[in-house]
């Protein structure tokens with residue numbers, strides 16, 4: 001592995017055979033997350049591909065010339081030509097391997113793979129998920145001098161890192177940008193000394209053995225595991241939804257409703273959460289239109305009665321969204337009547353989608369006791385049905401899912417574990 005500056009670019013990269021080039025910056029958490037993977041892979045692929053790092057802040061001109069707009073960015077070169085596609089942001093080991101493999105003959109790849117030595121590391125506690133719940137548990141455990149590792153397939157922060165603004169987390173007078181709040185939470189836990197293994201592929205989780213395999217070859221074992229893997233909102237799947245998420249389309253009324261004062265809202269869904277959240281949203285909205293795929297609401301009777309008598313609310317039954325687009329400040333939702341196939345466009349200031357959340361438990365759901373919606377059941381100290389396995393945050397069975405409640409769960413689990421390990 002070698003560090004270069006722009007004056008060496010031509011000799012080392014353009015005339016350098018097969019090269020992987022890492023544009024990195026300082027004070028860049030995804031760069032830190034990449035550094036150990038880059039070093040490790042240099043040990044594996046280093047005989048065939050040159051591993052080169054370049055400090056972006058000091059080589060801005062070259063970065064701009066190459067169109068590198070963020071750190072870290074990995075570029076791959078073969079005989080002076082860029083190949084294999086760039087990687088940026090929270091880069092996974094498997095993505096780098098995929099690109100490196102594409103630059104080498106298959107026989108050589110097989111040879112290299114057969115020489116990869118699996119590793120095993122031992123900790124007191126593994127935390128799965130670096131959202132507010134996991135990060136808080138990590139902080140408390142670390143301060144109690146318990147050897148802890150945080151594992152996440154993404155970069156730290158969970159939902160908060162992609163939330164536009166958070167105004168209900170105590171301790172801040174002004175609303176906080178979600179990415180800053182999650183960055184601060186993550187840095188606090190990391191500075192304490194918690195080990196981070198983030199932007200990794202989770203190969204398997206064995207809750208009985210308390211063993212997690214990441215990136216295929218790295219086994220991590222512990223005496224306890226805390227599951228803080230959160231939830232994923234169900235998507236409608238209509239075009240434009242992913243692009244407008246956080247930019248006009250929201251999945252959280254408590255979080256984003258307050259920005260809708262005097263505005264028009266479209267809500268997709270018709271179950272309990274859609275109806276209850278719609279009722280809440282009418283505190284702010286001047287007009288709210290519910291779009292529901294069936295011919296009647298599926299929420300409980302009390303919630304239905306309330307919403308049906310709310311003068312701000314109208315309901316379009318038998319309709320499903322077909323696309324979301326932005327026109328200036330407005331979001332245009334194209335809907336289709338599933339019976340008549342008639343389409344119409346609803347123009348609003350914001351769209352809220354409540355068609356259910358999915359707890360992230362696919363890797364271990366068969367083992368744990370779950371509630372009827374698939375959330376993990378815990379006792380009041382966050383213990384699950386398996387001894388030594390705890391769960392915190394949005395992934396557990398509970399009524400209110402907020403940053404504060406996830407943080408509280410993380411605190412409780414960590415304190416319970418600290419006490420047990422005394």
Ligand SMILES: Cc1cc2nc3c(=O)[nH]c(=O)nc-3n(C[C@H](O)[C@H](O)[C@H](O)COP(=O)(O)OP(=O)(O)OC[C@H]3O[C@@H](n4cnc5c(N)ncnc54)[C@H](O)[C@@H]3O)c2cc1C
Nearest residue numbers: 129131132133158159229230252255393394401402403406
């Ligand atoms: C759009 C939106 C806006 C919101 N705004 C607010 C707000 O303003 N105020 C508020 O209080 N709450 C808000 N919330 C709710 C809040 O974000 C959540 O309650 C909180 O983030 C839950 O924290 P968590 O740690 O349980 O899970 P998450 O934040 O969901 O984090 C879970 C982490 O686990 C990781 N993970 C997933 N699968 C695995 C796996 N198999 N192994 C390991 N790790 C895994 C994920 O990558 C993620 O980093 C909002 C939610 C959404 C969706």
